[in-house]
Amino acid sequence: xxxxxxxxxxxxxxxxxxxxxxxxxxxxxxxxxxxxxxxxxxxxxxxxxxxxxxxxxxxxxxxxxxxxxxxxxxxxxxxxxxxxxxxxxxxxxxxxxxxxxxxxxxxxxxxxxxxxxxxxxxxxxxxxxxxxxxxxxxxxxxxxxxxxxxxxxxxxxxxxxxxxxxxxxxxxxxxxxxxxxxxxxxxxxxxxxxxxxxxxxxxxxxxxxxxxxxxxxxxxxxxxxxxxxxxxxxxxxxxxxxxxxxxxxxxxxxxxxxxxxxxxxxxxxxxxxxxxxxxxxxxxxxxxxxxxxxxxxxxxxxxxxxxxxxxxxxxxxxxxxxxxxxxxxxxxx
Numbered sequence: 093x094x095x096x097x098x099x100x101x102x103x104x105x106x107x108x109x110x111x112x113x114x115x116x117x118x119x120x121x122x123x124x125x126x127x128x129x130x131x132x133x134x135x136x137x138x139x140x141x142x143x144x145x146x147x148x149x150x151x152x153x154x155x156x157x158x159x160x161x162x163x164x165x166x167x168x169x170x171x172x173x174x175x176x177x178x179x180x181x182x183x184x185x186x187x188x189x190x191x192x193x194x195x196x197x198x199x200x201x202x203x204x205x206x207x208x209x210x211x212x213x214x215x216x217x218x219x220x221x222x223x224x225x226x227x228x229x230x231x232x233x234x235x236x237x238x239x240x241x242x243x244x245x246x247x248x249x250x251x252x253x254x255x256x257x258x259x260x261x262x263x264x265x266x267x268x269x270x271x272x273x274x275x276x277x278x279x280x281x282x283x284x285x286x287x288x289x290x291x292x293x294x295x296x297x298x299x300x301x302x303x304x305x306x307x308x309x310x311x312x313x314x315x316x317x318x319x320x321x322x323x324x325x326x327x328x329x330x331x332x333x334x335x336x337x338x339x340x341x342x343x344x345x346x347x348x349x350x351x352x353x354x355x356x357x358x359x360x361x362x363x364x365x366x367x368x369x370x371x372x373x374x375x376x377x378x379x380x381x382x383x384x385x386x387x388x389x390x391x392x393x394x395x396x397x398x399x400x401x402x403x404x405x406x407x408x409x410x411x412x413x414x415x416x417x418x419x420x421x422x423x424x425x
Contacts (some may be wrong), residue, residue, distance in 0.1 A: 100286040107277040109251040109284050110140045110216075113258035114178065116288050118148050119222045121176065124262060127154040128163055128180030128216075137182045138218060138277055144332030160190035164215065165280035171213040177263060184219040184271060185228035191236075198267045199242030210265040213256070218274035219247075220312050220362055222409055224402040231399055232311075233362040237269045238340040238372075244268045244293055245340040249314035251282035253337055255406050264293065273312035296343035298350070304334030305423050306350040308373055309360040310336040313410060317360050320415035329423055331358075339369055347373060348380045356422045362408075365393040387425035392418035 095254035104112060118124045125148075126141055132155035135142030143418040144208060145153040156163050160181055167177040181187045187194070194215070199209045221230030237245045246261055246268055248254040254272070299314065300321050309317045314335045321331040334350050336342060351357050357377060359370035392410045400408050 101283040102286060103281045104251045104284045105278045105281050106248070106251045106254050106273070106335045107138055109142050109255040110258060110272060111142060111144070111264070111280075112284060113255040114141065115144060115147065116255075117259055117262045118144065118152060120288060121262075124176045124178065125152040125154065125170075125172065126178045126180065127167065129158055131158055131180050135178060136332070138274060140216075140272075141180065148306060153211065160186055160188075161193055164190035164193040164198065167191060167213050167215070168201070168211065170207050171211045171267070172201060174213045178216060178262065180215045180217065181217040183225070183239075184217040184233060185231040186215055187215075189269055194242050194243070194269075199240045202266060203242065210264075211267045212265050214261045214268045214270050216270045216272065218277070219271040220273050220275050221399060221405055222275035222312070224405065226401070230405070232361070232394065234271055234339055234368060235363060235367055243340065244338065245271065246293060246310040246338050247269070247273065248337060249273065249276070249311055249335050251284050253277075253291050253297075255284050256289050257293065259288055260290040260293050261291070261416055266316065269295070271311065275312040276315060279315070291337070294338045294341045294343060296334050296336045296338075296346040297344075298332060299335045300331065300333040302330040302354065304330045304354060305329050305332070305356040305358060305419055306347075306354045306416070307333045307358045307360060307419060308336060308347060308350075309333065310339060311361075313360045313362055316410060316412040317415050319412040320419060323412065324416055324419055329419065331419055342369075342372070342376075344376050344380070347376060351377050351381050352384045355384050356425075358390040358392060358415070358418045358422045360392045360410055360418070362394045362410060364396045364397045365391055368393055385389070387422050390418040390422045402415045
């Protein structure tokens with residue numbers, strides 16, 4: 093069903109849209125199942141699976157032991173046999189014990205089997221900081237997964253996109269890492285169509301048109317970036333904000349076309365600067381649009397330190413003021 097045909101909408105938070113996408117696909121496809129720590133009767137640590145156990149039963153909403161490697165490895169086997177498992181990792185920082193399963197098996201089964209097998213599974217994980225959590229609860233390590241060929245990596249920023257992108261991910265024949273910005277799980281609500289619809293994987297969306305500078309971001313950082321852009325508009329700086337939505341495959345065409353229009357760029361993410369995706373975006377612009385460049389490309393990111401405890405968390409995360417300063421540097425060069 094196209095979005096134009098959708099009329100009935102719900103006003104949902106981002107985490108409610110996750111739950112709505114899961115329920116929608118489980119209703120349509122008996123091969124879809126969810127699994128993870130406390131996802132069943134408890135409804136998940138963030139309640140993203142609340143009520144699914146009662147609706148679909150223990151064979152499709154499976155509580156697992158506290159063993160991330162086992163959760164992901166079991167999902168790999170299920171997907172290879174034709175099911176569509178959606179394993180949940182409670183926090184992205186807990187995925188490291190399962191990293192071997194991700195890079196050695198989840199990402200490689202298609203090429204290893206010369207496409208005899210595909211792996212239709214979605215690895216869901218809340219990522220990022222800002223909720224005053226302890227160690228290993230706040231990482232933003234999307235660069236790990238974008239570096240691994242064979243994986244798609246999706247990072248939505250709105251309830252509408254979250255449902256549409258998650259449905260697209262579940263229907264994708266290959267594995268998707270779906271990273272959910274838990275900072276904005278319940279920060280706001282948005283209109284979400286009832287029923288099923290898809291938002292294409294790999295397509296960026298321009299959240300704000302502008303002519304002076306292009307600002308590229310994704311996930312939870314989209315909101316402070318838009319806030320900064322609106323504040324700067326009052327000072328006469330017209331910033332274009334591009335929400336990548338999918339970081340692998342990255343919509344390089346949208347990035348380059350926006351940059352050709354403005355000639356200046358700022359990249360915003362909460363992951364550390366070194367090895368972060370801002371470097372990849374900057375390199376892409378250098379390779380494909382160098383002659384359009386009018387100023388150094390500015391990066392506004394987290395810092396190259398272990399994620400701090402809550403006393404320093406607000407200092408670590410980019411906010412609208414830091415983003416605005418970065419945009420100004422790119423514009424005023």
